[in-house]
Amino acid sequence: MEFLRFDDASFEAALERIVARGEEPPAGVEDVVGEIIARVRQEGDRALFDYTVRFDGLDLSAATVEVSAEELEEALAEIDDDSRAALQLAADRIEAFHRKQKQESWLSTDEPDMLLGQLVRPLDRVGIYVPGGKASYPSSVLMNALPAKVAGVGEIVMVVPMPKGEINPHVLAAARLAGVDRVFKIGGAQAVAALAFGTESVPRVDKITGPGNIYVATAKKQVFGQVDIDMIAGPSEILVINDGSGDPRHVAADLLSQAEHDELAASILVTTDGAFAAAVKEALAEQLTVLPRREIAERSLANYGAIVVAADLDEAITFSNRIAPEHLELAVADPFAVLPSIRHAGAIFMGHHTPEAAGDYLAGPNHTLPTGGTARFFSPLGVDDFVKKSSLISLSREGLQRIGPAVVTLAELEGLAAHGRSVSIRIDK
Amino acid sequence: MEFLRFDDASFEAALERIVARGEEPPAGVEDVVGEIIARVRQEGDRALFDYTVRFDGLDLSAATVEVSAEELEEALAEIDDDSRAALQLAADRIEAFHRKQKQESWLSTDEPDMLLGQLVRPLDRVGIYVPGGKASYPSSVLMNALPAKVAGVGEIVMVVPMPKGEINPHVLAAARLAGVDRVFKIGGAQAVAALAFGTESVPRVDKITGPGNIYVATAKKQVFGQVDIDMIAGPSEILVINDGSGDPRHVAADLLSQAEHDELAASILVTTDGAFAAAVKEALAEQLTVLPRREIAERSLANYGAIVVAADLDEAITFSNRIAPEHLELAVADPFAVLPSIRHAGAIFMGHHTPEAAGDYLAGPNHTLPTGGTARFFSPLGVDDFVKKSSLISLSREGLQRIGPAVVTLAELEGLAAHGRSVSIRIDK
Known part of the structure; x- marks a missing residue:
C-alpha cells in the first residue's frame, strides 16, 4: 500500500x-491461441472436444456438449429461495435500467423530396462467455445476457467451461432467469473460436461478450472483425x-x-x-x-x-x-x-x-465497465452493444435532381467518373 | 463477371x-507494423520523421510537421467556387443528418430513494486518418470529422501523408470546412502509432478513425485497446x-x-x-x-x-x-x-x-460503412462513435437499506465477502 x-x-x-x-499478455499466448482458433475453425467439433478433454478434463460429444432446457429449469428450482429471490430482483432491476437505453429507428421527413433515416436493429445471435470454476459468477450472466435480451437479440448462446464436469447451479439459474437460449459446456480460446466460426454443434454468432482469462481475452481480440466483441477488459x-x-x-x-x-x-x-x-x-x-x-x-x-x-x-x-x-x-x-x-x-x-x-x-447499470484508463473512450456494456444500425436513403427524382449536380462535382474532384455518371445518367434527361 | x-x-x-x-493481410505486414509502432512509441518524433522520409520522401521537423491554420485557410480560398460550394453543401447535409443521431444523458427518478442514470459525453480528442496521394478524398474528411464535431469532441486531429510534399488542397479545404483543429503531414503505420501514443509534436488521441491501406488497417488493429478505433474495414x-x-x-x-x-x-x-x-x-x-x-x-x-x-x-x-x-x-x-x-x-x-x-x-448519412459481411454486427460511422458513456448511481441511506440485503446475498453466493461487507457495514446500524 x-x-x-x-x-x-x-x-x-x-x-x-x-x-x-x-498490459501485455505473457509471451507465447498469442501463438497458442492462434493455433487453437485455426484448428477449431478447420476441424469444428473434433478440435473443440479434443481441447475440452485436454484443458477441462471433460469428455464431450455432440450429444452432451449442450446443457438441456431441463437442466436449466432444475438449476433454478434447486437453488435456495434467498438466492433465487436475489437473482430475480437483480434481473428485474438490470432489465429495467437497460430498457431506458433503447434507441429507436427513425426516419426524417425534413425535405419534401427525400427520406433519410437510421434503422436500429438487434443482432441475430450473440455469444456470452462465462468463466468456469471459482470465478463463475451468476451476476456476470445477468449483466451480459439482459442487455442482449432487451435489445431483442434473436438467440443468446452462452458458453461456460465445466472443469471435470463441475457445474455451478447459480450460473445456470441466472442463465434461465435472463432468458439465455442455449448453454454449452465449453470454455477457453476453443469456445471463443467455436462461437466465431461455428462448429457442427455450436452455432456461429455475430458478437462475443463476457469476461475471461488471458487466453479468452486474446482469442476475442484475434477473432475481432470476424465477429464483433465487447471491450478489451x-x-x-x-x-x-x-x-x-x-x-x-x-x-x-x-x-x-x-x-x-x-x-x-x-x-x-x-x-x-x-x-x-x-x-x-x-x-x-x-x-x-x-x-x-x-x-x-x-x-x-x-x-x-x-x-x-x-x-x-x-x-x-x-x-x-x-x-x-x-x-x-x-x-x-x-x-x-x-x-x-x-x-x-x-x-x-x-x-x-x-x-x-x-x-x-x-x-x-451494467457491471461490465471499461478498465485501465479505457473509460476515456469505451463505455459500459449496454443495449447499444447488441444492435447494429443501417442508414436509409430514399430520393425521389426531384430529390436527385436537386442534390445530383453537387454529387457530380465532388465525384469529378475525386477522379471517380463512374460515381458522377451514375447520377448524371439519371438526371441528364 | x-x-x-x-x-x-x-x-x-x-x-x-x-x-x-x-481477408488476410500479406505475410510480414504484422511484423513490420509492430516494429514501426514500437519504435514510434519509444522514440517519438525521431522515429516518426525517420519513417516519413523513408516511406513518403518527405523530410519533416517539429517546425514543419503540422499544417498551419493559414495554409488551411488558403486551401479553402484557392479551390474553385463550384468545388467549394459542393463541399459546403455536403458538409451542411452531413452535419444535419448526424445531429439527429445525438444521444442525450439521462437520469431516472423512478424510485424515491435512488437516482440512476447514464452520462453521454464526447471524447476529448480524436484522430482522423486520411490517405494521401491519389486516394486522398475530401469526402472522407467530411464523413469522419463531422460526426466527431457534432458529438462535441474537444479536439479533432487529422493526419494525411503528403508524399514528396504533394498536398491535396481539396482535402485541406474539407478539413477547414469540417472544423478539424490540427492537421499533420504524416501517414502510414507511423502516423497511427503517433496518434495512439503521442510524440513530442503529435498529441495522443482517444480514438482513431478513417480508411487506409493494409499497413494503416493493421496498425489500427494493433493499437486497439490503447485507443479505440472504428471498424476493421x-x-x-x-x-x-x-x-x-x-x-x-x-x-x-x-x-x-x-x-x-x-x-x-x-x-x-x-x-x-x-x-x-x-x-x-x-x-x-x-x-x-x-x-x-x-x-x-x-x-x-x-x-x-x-x-x-x-x-x-x-x-x-x-x-x-x-x-x-x-x-x-x-x-x-x-x-x-x-x-x-x-x-x-x-x-x-x-x-x-x-x-x-x-x-x-x-x-x-455516413459513407464509412461496414464491409465484407460485417454489417451483421457493425454500424455506419456516426456520432455514437465519438462519445463514451458513464453510468451514474446515487443511493440514499434508504435506498441502500432497501436493496442492500439482496446485494449481500449475491456477494456471499459468489464468495466475495468484502463486497457484502461494504454494504452490511453501512446498513447494520
Whole structure:
C-alpha cells in the first residue's frame, strides 16, 4: 500500500506501475491461441472436444456438449429461495435500467423530396462467455445476457467451461432467469473460436461478450472483425475521491471489495484530508483480518493499492480524470457539485451511501465497465452493444435532381467518373 | 463477371471467392507494423520523421510537421467556387443528418430513494486518418470529422501523408470546412502509432478513425485497446436487388461506380428478370468503354463481379441477407415493401432514383460503412462513435437499506465477502 502525495519524488513511478499493470499478455499466448482458433475453425467439433478433454478434463460429444432446457429449469428450482429471490430482483432491476437505453429507428421527413433515416436493429445471435470454476459468477450472466435480451437479440448462446464436469447451479439459474437460449459446456480460446466460426454443434454468432482469462481475452481480440466483441477488459480498479467527510471504515470496506477480486486489482483513495487517509489505512488493516480472501486482498493492496493526499478537491479530480477509473466513488459531502468536473469513469457512485458493490450486483447499470484508463473512450456494456444500425436513403427524382449536380462535382474532384455518371445518367434527361 | 443462378454447381465456389476476398493481410505486414509502432512509441518524433522520409520522401521537423491554420485557410480560398460550394453543401447535409443521431444523458427518478442514470459525453480528442496521394478524398474528411464535431469532441486531429510534399488542397479545404483543429503531414503505420501514443509534436488521441491501406488497417488493429478505433474495414461492395423494373443502364452505372474504386471491390446484381440481367451486362460493356478508370473497373468486375438470376424476390432477399452488403440498392418497384425483410446492410438505397453515389457524397448519412459481411454486427460511422458513456448511481441511506440485503446475498453466493461487507457495514446500524 503506497501512501503518497502528489509532490513525492516517487509519485509518478508509483502511478506508472499501477497504470501499466497487466498490459501485455505473457509471451507465447498469442501463438497458442492462434493455433487453437485455426484448428477449431478447420476441424469444428473434433478440435473443440479434443481441447475440452485436454484443458477441462471433460469428455464431450455432440450429444452432451449442450446443457438441456431441463437442466436449466432444475438449476433454478434447486437453488435456495434467498438466492433465487436475489437473482430475480437483480434481473428485474438490470432489465429495467437497460430498457431506458433503447434507441429507436427513425426516419426524417425534413425535405419534401427525400427520406433519410437510421434503422436500429438487434443482432441475430450473440455469444456470452462465462468463466468456469471459482470465478463463475451468476451476476456476470445477468449483466451480459439482459442487455442482449432487451435489445431483442434473436438467440443468446452462452458458453461456460465445466472443469471435470463441475457445474455451478447459480450460473445456470441466472442463465434461465435472463432468458439465455442455449448453454454449452465449453470454455477457453476453443469456445471463443467455436462461437466465431461455428462448429457442427455450436452455432456461429455475430458478437462475443463476457469476461475471461488471458487466453479468452486474446482469442476475442484475434477473432475481432470476424465477429464483433465487447471491450478489451483488463484488471479491475476503484478510485475513491474523498473530502474528509463520511466514515473511513466505509471507504476502507469499499477499497477491500475491489482488492479481493484478484491480485492485479487496483484500489486507490485520493482524499484532501490527511487524518481521514490515516484512518482508512488503519481500518484497512483491521478489516483485512476477517476477510476470507485476505491473501488476495493483501497482495493487491501491497502491489497496486494507494492512498493519495491531495491539496484540494480540484487536485483530486484532476488525478481521477488522468486515471479514468473503471469505478469512481465520489465519497464527498456534495457529490453532485463534483460531478460536472469528472470527465472519464466507467461508473460513478455518488455519495456516502453508494458502495461499488451495489452497482456490481443490482442497482441496475451494467457491471461490465471499461478498465485501465479505457473509460476515456469505451463505455459500459449496454443495449447499444447488441444492435447494429443501417442508414436509409430514399430520393425521389426531384430529390436527385436537386442534390445530383453537387454529387457530380465532388465525384469529378475525386477522379471517380463512374460515381458522377451514375447520377448524371439519371438526371441528364 | 460471373453470370450465375443459385442452382449452378459453381455458385457456392464463386460466392466464396467474392466473400473471402482480401481477408488476410500479406505475410510480414504484422511484423513490420509492430516494429514501426514500437519504435514510434519509444522514440517519438525521431522515429516518426525517420519513417516519413523513408516511406513518403518527405523530410519533416517539429517546425514543419503540422499544417498551419493559414495554409488551411488558403486551401479553402484557392479551390474553385463550384468545388467549394459542393463541399459546403455536403458538409451542411452531413452535419444535419448526424445531429439527429445525438444521444442525450439521462437520469431516472423512478424510485424515491435512488437516482440512476447514464452520462453521454464526447471524447476529448480524436484522430482522423486520411490517405494521401491519389486516394486522398475530401469526402472522407467530411464523413469522419463531422460526426466527431457534432458529438462535441474537444479536439479533432487529422493526419494525411503528403508524399514528396504533394498536398491535396481539396482535402485541406474539407478539413477547414469540417472544423478539424490540427492537421499533420504524416501517414502510414507511423502516423497511427503517433496518434495512439503521442510524440513530442503529435498529441495522443482517444480514438482513431478513417480508411487506409493494409499497413494503416493493421496498425489500427494493433493499437486497439490503447485507443479505440472504428471498424476493421475491408474492400468495398455493392449489392443491387432488382425485380425487372427500372432502367438496366442505371443499374449498370451503379455497379461501375463501385467497381471503379479498386480491384478488390465487389459489384453484384441479383435480379428476378433474366432479360434485365442480360441488358445490364450489355450496358456494362458499353459504359466501360468511356470510363477513365476502365482498367480497374474491368478487373474488379472480372474477379468479383456477379450477376445472379433469382427465382423470385424472396430468394434475392435471402441472398442479400447472407451477404450483408455494405451498400444495398433496392432497385425495385416498391422498395418499402421489401425493406422489412432486409436484415443486414450498411446503407440501404431505396428505389430507382437513389444511386449509391448520392450517399457516398452528400445525401447526409455516413459513407464509412461496414464491409465484407460485417454489417451483421457493425454500424455506419456516426456520432455514437465519438462519445463514451458513464453510468451514474446515487443511493440514499434508504435506498441502500432497501436493496442492500439482496446485494449481500449475491456477494456471499459468489464468495466475495468484502463486497457484502461494504454494504452490511453501512446498513447494520
